[in-house]
Amino acid sequence: MSDTTRRQLPTLAARAVTQAHGGGGKAMKDLIDDVFVREFTALPEVLEDQARLELAELACLGDRLAMTTDGFVVDPLFFPGGDIGKLAVCGTVNDLAVGGAHPRYLSCAVILEEGLPIDDLRRIARSMATAAREAGVEIVTGDTKVVERGACDGVFITTTGIGVIPAERKLGIERIQADDVIIVNGWLGDHGAAILAARGDLSLDTDLESDCASLNGLIEALLAAAPETRCLRDATRGGVATVLNEMADASRLAIELDDLALPLRKEVRGMCEILGLDPLYLANEGKLVAVVPAAQAEAALVALRGHPLGKEAAIIGQALVGKPGRVTLRTGFGGQRIVDMLVGEQLPRIC
Amino acid sequence: MSDTTRRQLPTLAARAVTQAHGGGGKAMKDLIDDVFVREFTALPEVLEDQARLELAELACLGDRLAMTTDGFVVDPLFFPGGDIGKLAVCGTVNDLAVGGAHPRYLSCAVILEEGLPIDDLRRIARSMATAAREAGVEIVTGDTKVVERGACDGVFITTTGIGVIPAERKLGIERIQADDVIIVNGWLGDHGAAILAARGDLSLDTDLESDCASLNGLIEALLAAAPETRCLRDATRGGVATVLNEMADASRLAIELDDLALPLRKEVRGMCEILGLDPLYLANEGKLVAVVPAAQAEAALVALRGHPLGKEAAIIGQALVGKPGRVTLRTGFGGQRIVDMLVGEQLPRIC
Missing domain, CATH: 3.30.1330.10 (PurM-like, N-terminal domain)
Structure with missing residues (x-):
């Protein structure tokens, strides 16, 4: 009407x-x-x-x-x-x-x-x-x-x-296979960092904005370009780390991330350093984690980057045969650390 | 599973x-x-x-x-x-x-x-x-x-x-016609009265229980017996009075209730008298208001009374050509009073 x-x-x-x-x-x-x-x-x-x-x-x-x-x-x-x-x-x-x-x-x-x-x-x-x-x-x-x-x-x-x-769609975290590629559609942690700054009790001066957005249009573009996409998750509460732990757990595979590949704004990285937070656990409200077979990774990336909500899309890691359920991060210094499931809580009332 | x-x-x-x-x-x-x-x-x-x-x-x-x-x-x-x-x-x-x-x-x-x-x-x-x-x-x-x-x-x-x-079902308050009969499936106001008593700050001593129940089984029995039923509403917040006002308003008819026909437990009537509440506005959580053509009223009543949740079902009033949207109550003394839409609030946090 x-x-x-x-x-x-x-x-x-x-x-x-x-x-x-x-x-x-x-x-x-x-x-x-x-x-x-x-x-x-x-x-x-x-x-x-x-x-x-x-x-x-x-x-x-x-x-x-x-x-x-x-x-x-x-x-x-x-x-x-x-x-x-x-x-x-x-x-x-x-x-x-x-x-x-x-x-x-x-x-x-x-x-x-x-x-x-x-x-x-x-x-x-x-x-x-x-x-x-x-x-x-x-x-x-x-x-x-x-x-x-x-x-x-x-x-x-x-x-x-x-x-x-649609009838032909079969997305599910149990479909993840070894060598699949992990992709995100852009800057991580903006929502969590923006809410934290907006609370004001930390007197953080920043221009950060929540990434809050509806991803259905972006997802249609992605699935058209990479129809074999295994699964998608939005990385809200608990952040990318939590999503990846659930994926590793359900697929009985290991997931290895590359620290240098993580799309993180300088302000978010800085805020996390000051406050002792891990950006991998920060909430996002317009970011997804896509698991795509390696053969379609390039097509997926091009499709994401061609959409306004995916300009900073990046491959951040890979599923591997390894310790089932384990998520690790390769650091810039050649080291490696375990990215566990969030144990306590990082920020209450984030969404 | x-x-x-x-x-x-x-x-x-x-x-x-x-x-x-x-x-x-x-x-x-x-x-x-x-x-x-x-x-x-x-x-x-x-x-x-x-x-x-x-x-x-x-x-x-x-x-x-x-x-x-x-x-x-x-x-x-x-x-x-x-x-x-x-x-x-x-x-x-x-x-x-x-x-x-x-x-x-x-x-x-x-x-x-x-x-x-x-x-x-x-x-x-x-x-x-x-x-x-x-x-x-x-x-x-x-x-x-x-x-x-x-x-x-x-x-x-x-x-x-x-x-x-189901395809054949056409229930809606716009379908109410003059001479239709208003039926409820039992005691009114039990939920509201029970919650009020349970709050304890009134030191009311009563055995009242909430009538909280799922009515889908009862409704199937009713619709089988009275397939021309015009519409149904559950009389929760705002009580029977609010439902009837919405019905009168949408149908542009008047609705007349008979005070003596209202199924009210003695305890509920008593509590309302003490506290100055009107039982017609008390919340129910297992009571419906059915509008049924007069020709199917008897069948509807029999079906309701044959169900454990409808033993005290009663015809409480009728839709009439009259002042559109007006609901009135015929009192036991031959008088009549207007039953308006609830203007303020009767009991907060009732459901």
């Missing part, structure tokens, strides 16, 4: 979220109309408890439905390069896309803290709508809860996505 | 949730394995970012996919008749079923507060698994986030459900 034909939507008088906005009554309806129905144009004007989607339309895109869910609790809500709304859309789109699915529909459940400025919520909703439009997905259903002051921290958003996997 | 063939799952040493359990690394993997993979037997042992579901299997059940999402923030987490886990499964199952869908798959995203006892989480997960089994749905994917102490209140759960609507 186009914006122009939508019924007159109310404009809220309230300037902050109150408990009444979660009560299920008129105040909630007005909030949802004013903030969400206005922005999420795929929502019907009379909201049912559920969205209804034609199965035949989905079946045209493939043979398997993909379903994924993600809760977002990032702190702060707004940061250079994005906000919790953009993150919630891109994160779920990416979870679908790395499995080979065409992302189609999202649901959005928000938990709001009493006192949250309505303008902040509007800004977040607008940001979700923009990110959804750019990724080609529709936000078709949602839920709003309000908790008292102090019972949650501003806004938490849970997005769930469904998409369709 | 049967429990017996699952790989040896770790047992967590930790007794409370820590920030590390949300970090994306080993601690999180262990928590998910120990608590969720153990209970949710539909989860694969090697978790991908997404569940993959056969479209052909879904197409056997109908022609439209239903998708719905709901966040749960109920306080307290455990209450007579249920807990947040059971509520999260039943609530989403019901949102699907009232639209005529066969509920099939759920996702589950949890936000945990640092310090939450692992045993509480286990109990919640077990309760979700039981409720899912009873409703015939599978929990196929999930997400876990941890926030610092004080940044959320124990556990918040967002469940998203997908189901399939």
